[in-house]
Amino acid sequence: MSVIDISYNLFEGPIPVPGPQTQLFDCSNNQFSSIPFNFGSQLSSISLLMASGNKLSGEIPPSICEATNLMLLDLSNNDLIGSIPSCLMEDMSQLNVLNLRGNQLHGRLPNSIKQDCAFGALDFSDNRIEGQLPRSLVACKDLEVFDIGNNHIDDTFPCWMNTLPKLQVLVLKSNQFVGNVGPSDSADKNSCEFISLRIFDLASNNFSGLLRNEWFGTMKSMMTKADNERLVMENQYDLLGQTYQFTTAITYKGSDITFSKILRTIVVIDVSDNVFYGAIPQSIGDLVLLSALNMSHNALTGPIPSQLGTLNQLESLDLSSNDLSGEIPQELASLDFLSMLNLSYNKLEGRVPESPHFLTFSNLSFLGNTGLCGLKVSKGCDNRRPPDIVLHPSEKISIDIVLFLFAGLGFGVGFAISVILTWGISWSSSLTFRGTAMSYLNIVLSSICPDDSPNHLQFLRRDHSVIEPRSPGWRERCDHASKPSPESSSTQIFVPISSS
Structure with missing residues (x-):
């Protein structure tokens, strides 16, 4: 067994070829500029190859597929161009993690994935990939993380991915997806249920239609914690004593954050910046493990459901830039963990709750609701109230x-x-x-x-x-x-x- 770790240095030039007995090679976070053309043919024993955070340019050499024992390949955050070699997704029977985030890759994803697919995590985010999602991904029954965010995918919502029983992270944000989300018929909810999802990010697409109440009620992993599961989403490679932690980038508490590790306590729904209309589903109130909910920049109407007040783990709530009406539910004032609230630019009215917790939010959280009044907005409320039910002075x-x-x-x-x-x-x-x-x-x-x-x-x-x-x-x-x-x-x- 051989482990070579030269990460976090200032090495330059082409990536050096390790010895033939090397099983783990970590050269990440240096200044390497290229991958040798025949690099893979000299890695007969390699299992884990990590070269993220360099200045790698050019294309991914097809020879990388000759490293048939490869279980993890991380080339993220470089300047690689060209298309993804089809052999990486079609012929690598042991490859479990493929992370190509943050490059300049283009073209379509390979669509001939074999039935013995071993992928547990696929991250193609922040590239220029186009076309549709490969339907052959249904063969990857162990897939837990799929991130295709910030690309040019032109497709409809992948209900067919509900056949992946372990899928916990689905990030489709910032693409060109269109159409409805979930089943086309509320009676057919089982055809599109995602019972294991914890992070569900559809932001900045062209999705439209209603958000069906029954469909959100199928997200069981957002309701109850599973027994005996690890706190961090990761892959453990027992033979090498190594652990690889999955990463993802999402909007959290109003900021774009890259999580270097995905805690299972992070439970997120982000459907912002689409064309959804109709009411906010009341069944979201059943997803009691939610830590962030973002439904901003849509055309949602009706009141804010009081059921959101049951989300005791909620830290971030953004419902801004919709057409929501009615009063702010008093139940929201009881969410002790809520640290980011944005209800701006709706048609809300009435008194802003004046609980000590609500008073900590910025006035910007309520901006653009001309019907609101209270301490957090520029409009005072009418303090006259109906007389209390007490004895009249004459009776006294x-x-x-x-x-x-x-x-x-x-x-x-x-x-x-x-x-x-x-x-x-x-x-x-x-x-x-x-x-x-x-x-x-x-x-x-x-x-x-x-x-x-x-x-x-x-x-x-x-x-x-x-x-x-x-x-x-x-x-x-x-x-x-x-x-x-x-x-x-x-x-x-x-x-x-x-x-x-």
Whole structure:
């Protein structure tokens, strides 16, 4: 066994040819400029070849396919041109990882992949590849990562890839894909279900149509964690004691990020910058492992589903530049891990939630929604609210008034009786004192009804509905006090004031 690692140096010129017994050769992150034409024919034992991050130019020599024991080939982030040698995808029965990201390769992907395909990761992103995806990829049953982002692929959504049971990363962003996503009929959802997907990136294409609620409900790996799985997506090569970690580049929290390793905790849906319309599927709320959701720059309508408030792992939510309407669901304010929110340029209205967590977001998160109001936008909300359901002030003081009235009545009656007993006046004289007592009571009750009410009547209901001075309708109630309410069963005490 032979391992040669000269990575992270400043070596220049053509890549040196290692000895024939070399199994692992890592010359990445140097300044090598080319691959010798007969390079592969001298690598009879090589299993892992890593030459990323150099300045390699020219074409990939077909001789590379003569290294028949090759399990991993990483030529990413160079300046390679030309087409991909068809033998790399059609004849390399042991090749598990092929990473050609970040070159200038063009042409079509080879379309004669054999049934014994061993690919676990294919990364062709950031090139100039065109045409359609090779349907023969269905033979790669171990494929976990497929990244064709930033190319010129002209195709429809590959529902046929749902036959790949281990596919976890599907990146189709920045191409020329067209048509609907998912099954054409909601009843045929099983024909396009991707039960293992964790990263699903369709951004910047020409996809259109509805995002079907039933289809998102088939993404089982975004709902529950699998038991006993490794935290990082990687390939382990036991014979060499080496581990190769898969990489991908996605938009995360508003920035384009290249993940040097893919954590299984990163669960992403990005369908931004397409022509999707209709409502946001409520079933997305069932994908509780989601860490990032980007549906911006489409033509989505309707309200933001309150079900998104169940996504407790969500760190990034971008629904900007759509036609969403209604209020911002209060449930979003409970997403404690949410650190990036963009709801700008929609038709949202109402008060922006004012939870402590929501107040940490930039005002730009809500820009372009003229109907929104609150602390995070330039428009204040109407602070008037319906009156709280509490006791009316008149009800609070009714008992005090009753006691006060009866005290006054008691005083008047007692005064009249004492005068009768003391002075022995006649019955006719008692009428005078009665008038005097009632006049006194009029003074006691003068704070309840105005002196200028037509009948100058004061009254009190036993159901505690007391006339309150300066309360709405108090004068009208006094003016009509002499008219008993036929529908009320409560007893009224009417006290006419003597004019004599």
